[in-house]
Amino acid sequence: MQHDREGRDRVVYYQSRQLKPTERNYPVHDKELLAMKYALAKFRVYLLGSGPFVVYTDHASLRTAVKSPHISQRMARWLSFFTEYDFRVEYKPGRLNVVADALSRRPDYAVKTADGNRIGVERVNAPSSSLIDDVKAAYASDADAKQLLSYASAPSDEARLLLYSAVDDDVIRIVVPNDYDLRMRIMYEYQDAPTAGHPGREKTYVLFTRDFYWNHQYKWVCKYVRACEVCQRVKPAAFSQAPLQSLSTPSECWQSISMDFVFGLPSDSKRRTGVVVFVDRFSKMVYLAAVPVEVTAVQTARQFVDMVFKHHGMPLDIVSDRDPRFTARFWQEVFTLLGTQLSMSTADHPQTDSQTDRVNRVLGDLLKSYAHSFQQSSDCLPMAEFAINNLVHASTGHTPFYVNAMRHPRLPSMLGTVASSLSGEDLRLHPNNRRRALIPTQYQR
Structure with a gap:
């Protein structure tokens, strides 16, 4: 350690090691002395013969340790080592010896004690998606979306998100403004992301129109999937097969x-x-x-x-x-x-x-x-x-998740939203005992 031009302490080098099993049994005084001995030996090339220097410690008894007439056998063995150096020991209280606390008293290593009055208090961590925040921010650059928001008489709980629902359709979708980069990000989440798995044109369209809406979505999907290098490389060309012998159709899930x-x-x-x-x-x-x-x-x-x-x-x-x-x-x-x-x-x-x-x-x-x-x-x-x-099956017209649980799973892109189709249609409209009514005519195989 050295002093800068303004007299402040500046650390040149840190050094530490773990105590050996036998050293852990030393009394506190000997442990402090062992630390000083280790530091002198480690920096011997800089300290030996360089003139007098100062050892600062927050253990006051070390000031007289090398001069005390009552020493232990361990201390007697160390005396010959200390006499090789020209130094003096100065006491510095722990609250002032802050430069030495960087390793021994790191704040993130501090033991945290629980407040008895707060035991049992639950904390709720609610992650949110940056994609939704970007959609809200992009409304400002879309004239149509900006006008709709300005005329909204009662902004929704979605923090001024534009929501869309077709006639005779209970599914609520988020309106995406006219932002090319933003729309490409959404396409990536529903086609290229591992949770999507490159499902292809039709299934990608069904998957992402469950949550988002903009004009000419199908054309976007067709163009995006057609340009997907992974889909072109790993998926084989379709070919016709002879009709297969069908098994009897089960009447319920997991039958x-x-x-x-x-x-x-x-x-x-x-x-x-x-x-x-x-x-x-x-x-x-x-x-x-x-x-x-x-x-x-x-x-x-x-x-x-x-x-x-x-x-x-x-x-x-x-x-x-x-x-x-x-x-x-x-x-x-x-x-x-x-x-x-x-x-x-x-x-x-x-x-x-x-x-x-x-x-x-x-x-x-x-x-x-x-x-x-x-x-x-x-x-x-x-x-x-x-x-x-999470992909719509051609024979049922629904995803396996939806047929089993009557709801769609929440995707990472929809974190932070409240009103969304991810919870599925109103569960009261489709109780579990009417699940099969969802797919009476579409169930072909």
Whole structure:
């Protein structure tokens, strides 16, 4: 430490170390003396032979430690070391010795004590999205939006957000001003972000028009998706297939599920190269979990219990292929005990489990599109699962999330909003016992 031109203390160098196990048992006086000895030894090249210098300490007894007639054996061993230096010890109270507190008394290391009068007080942390704030700010540069806001007789609770709802439509959308960069940011959140998963033209349009509105949205979506490099690279060209033999349509969620494996993925840190896929055949909701290539029937059963049974109970039947993992004796015994009938695919028509095969293809495209964002395929499975369950399914006309819970999940882009379609339509209009009424005519497969 040295003094500047105005006489203030300036630190030249900090040095510290942890106490050894035996040193932790030293009395306080010896610990303070040990710190001084360590500092002199560490800066020996600067202090030895340089003339008299001062050691400042907030422990007053060190001023006479080297001159005291009553010393311990440890102190006696250290005396020969101290006599090599020409120094004096000066006492500086702790409140004045602030330069030494930078390491020993950091404010963020301070122990916080709870106020007894505030025990049990809950704190609510409500994150907000900068996107919504940018929408509000962009209204000032849009003449039409600015005029609408100026004539608004009763500004909404959305802090002067313009909201739009079509005739005979209860969905409330945020009006986006005429700002190209802002609209491109919104398109990114609903097409390129991991929570979206590059769903394609139609599904992207349905997804983001649930929350935002501006003129000619469909043209924007078509142009944006057509120019998406990831979609062009990872998604195969569409081709026609022969009609498949359909299974009977379930009458409620999680009455019938399909299961399958996807293998051949890059190995993660736990040497897992596969994914087990569970699909509810009614709502099309998907659960995914990483598995090793040598996954056993017992491990698969545990994944089933952790992801499906824990949340939805046992299905009446499970559709699978003839993979030994499903036909093992363990599965047969479990299904017999629980009253479940295992519906096996026929040998001549393995496409009867087309539901999971379709999910496997979508999952493969998603994992390819996530390759630039995640180092391991297993890391992106939660995002892939969310993206699949948040897309409108052609056979139901709704997302799996909505069919299961009668609401849409809240996306990061909508944080901070109050009135939004993310909570779904009015729950009173669609109680759980009328869920199937949502998709009576559209349910084709």
